[in-house]
Amino acid sequence: MSGLPAHLRDAAWLVNGPVAQILDLLDRDGEEARVVGGAVRNALIGQPVHEIDIATTAQPDEVLRRAQNAGLRAVPTGIDHGTITLLSGDTPFEVTTLREDVETYGRKAKVAFGRDWRRDAERRDFTMNALSVSRDGVVHDYVGGLADLDARHVRFIGDATQRIAEDYLRILRFFRFHAAYGEGEPDPAALHACIAGREGLGALSRERVRTELMKLLVARGAAAAIQAMAESGLLVTILGGVPYLASFTRMIAIEAAAGAAPDAVRRLGALAVFVGEDADRLFERLRLSNAEFDRLRSMADGWRRVSAGLSAPDARALLYRLGPTAFSDRLLLAWSRSQDAADDSRWRTFLELPARWQVPSCPIGAADLMERGIPKGPALGAALREAEAAWIAADFPSDAAVIAAIADRATANRTS
Structure with a gap:
C-alpha cells in the first residue's frame, strides 16, 4: 500500500478559483471531469503545481458549448484528439475528452473518444502520470501510480516496449522523470526497453529532443540519470559526440556549493562542449536557439584560459568584455574541468565579481x-x-x- 494520501481535499486550487470553476462547468449534467496527470502527481508529493490539465467524459463539441455559455474563451488547440484549451483570464487549461488509442504510429495516433477512466489512464506513459482527482479531492488510481510515486519508482504502464514504440521520445522522458521523481536504480524493464528502442530516437524532431534534454539536465537527479544514459549507450546517440561526465557531475556540485541556480545551457556545455566544433554540432543536432549557441560557443572559445590563478584585474577585464552571463559560464566551465574543490574560495571570489563590481562604460568616445x-x-x-x-x-x-x-x-x- 502507498503511504501517500488517496485524497487532495486540502488543495486550494482544486476547490477555489478557475480550476474549480471549470470542474463545476464540466462535472455535472451527466458528464464527469477530473484533474489529471502532473498536477495530481506534484500535489501529492508536495511539489509546486504549475500546468493543470483536465479530462472529461464530455465530447469536444459539448465542452465548447458549455464554455461559450459560461463566457469562457475556448480554443480548439487539438480538437481532432479531443483537446480544447479554456482560458480563465490569462490562464490556459487544457481540457481533453477521455480517449483510447485505436492505432498508433510514432507520435501520431488514431483515437476514439470514450467514457472509461481506466482505459484513458492505461494509454498514458508512466504510472505516476496516470493519476486523476475528482473535485471532491478523491484520487483515482487504476495502474498502481500511488504506490510507484510513494516509492519514487518511475515505471511504464503495461509493456514498456510498446509504450516506447508509440512515441520514442518516451525514452528521454523516462530518464527525465527518473531524474526528477525517481530514487535508486532505474526500472530494469524500462531501461531494457529504452536501450532496445534507441534507434527510434533518430526519427524524432530535433526540437522535441532538445526540450526533453534541457529539462533533464536541470532535474534534481540529473547526474545519475545522465550516467545511466551514458552506460546504456544512449547519450552518444543523442549528443553525437563523447560526453564529459566528470565535468558535468562537477558542474552540478559547484553550482550547489556556490549557490548558483541550475542552468541547462551551462550544464550542456559541461557535458558536451570541449571545442568550438562541439557547439556547432549541438546547434544543428538539437536545433538550439541562437542565444544558446552563442553561450556554448563562448564557453568553448575561452574556458582553457581561465584558472583560479587569474589576477583580479584580468578577471575584471574578462567580465567587462563578456558580460555577466558569459563570464559566469566560462568561469564555471573552467572550474568544473580543474582539479580544484567545489568550494574553492578563489573561484568563489571570481564568481561573485558581477555582484560586487559594477562594470563601467568606457569614458573615451x-x-x-x-x-x-x-x-x-x-x-x-x-x-x-x-x-x-x-x-x-x-x-x-x-x-x-x-x-x-x-x-x-x-x-x-x-x-x-
Whole structure:
C-alpha cells in the first residue's frame, strides 16, 4: 500500500478559483471531469503545481458549448484528439475528452473518444502520470501510480516496449522523470526497453529532443540519470559526440556549493562542449536557439584560459568584455574541468565579481578623439580600440587626468 494520501481535499486550487470553476462547468449534467496527470502527481508529493490539465467524459463539441455559455474563451488547440484549451483570464487549461488509442504510429495516433477512466489512464506513459482527482479531492488510481510515486519508482504502464514504440521520445522522458521523481536504480524493464528502442530516437524532431534534454539536465537527479544514459549507450546517440561526465557531475556540485541556480545551457556545455566544433554540432543536432549557441560557443572559445590563478584585474577585464552571463559560464566551465574543490574560495571570489563590481562604460568616445584632431574614418576606429584597450589594461581608471593621458597617447599614435 502507498503511504501517500488517496485524497487532495486540502488543495486550494482544486476547490477555489478557475480550476474549480471549470470542474463545476464540466462535472455535472451527466458528464464527469477530473484533474489529471502532473498536477495530481506534484500535489501529492508536495511539489509546486504549475500546468493543470483536465479530462472529461464530455465530447469536444459539448465542452465548447458549455464554455461559450459560461463566457469562457475556448480554443480548439487539438480538437481532432479531443483537446480544447479554456482560458480563465490569462490562464490556459487544457481540457481533453477521455480517449483510447485505436492505432498508433510514432507520435501520431488514431483515437476514439470514450467514457472509461481506466482505459484513458492505461494509454498514458508512466504510472505516476496516470493519476486523476475528482473535485471532491478523491484520487483515482487504476495502474498502481500511488504506490510507484510513494516509492519514487518511475515505471511504464503495461509493456514498456510498446509504450516506447508509440512515441520514442518516451525514452528521454523516462530518464527525465527518473531524474526528477525517481530514487535508486532505474526500472530494469524500462531501461531494457529504452536501450532496445534507441534507434527510434533518430526519427524524432530535433526540437522535441532538445526540450526533453534541457529539462533533464536541470532535474534534481540529473547526474545519475545522465550516467545511466551514458552506460546504456544512449547519450552518444543523442549528443553525437563523447560526453564529459566528470565535468558535468562537477558542474552540478559547484553550482550547489556556490549557490548558483541550475542552468541547462551551462550544464550542456559541461557535458558536451570541449571545442568550438562541439557547439556547432549541438546547434544543428538539437536545433538550439541562437542565444544558446552563442553561450556554448563562448564557453568553448575561452574556458582553457581561465584558472583560479587569474589576477583580479584580468578577471575584471574578462567580465567587462563578456558580460555577466558569459563570464559566469566560462568561469564555471573552467572550474568544473580543474582539479580544484567545489568550494574553492578563489573561484568563489571570481564568481561573485558581477555582484560586487559594477562594470563601467568606457569614458573615451569618438568625440574625445576627434577634438584631439583625428578625423572620422578608419583611423578614428583604430584609435578608439587602442584607447579602450589601454583603459582596460590600466584597470579601468576613473581619474580624469589618467583618462585624458590615455586619449592623448591614442591620438598621438594616429597623428604622428
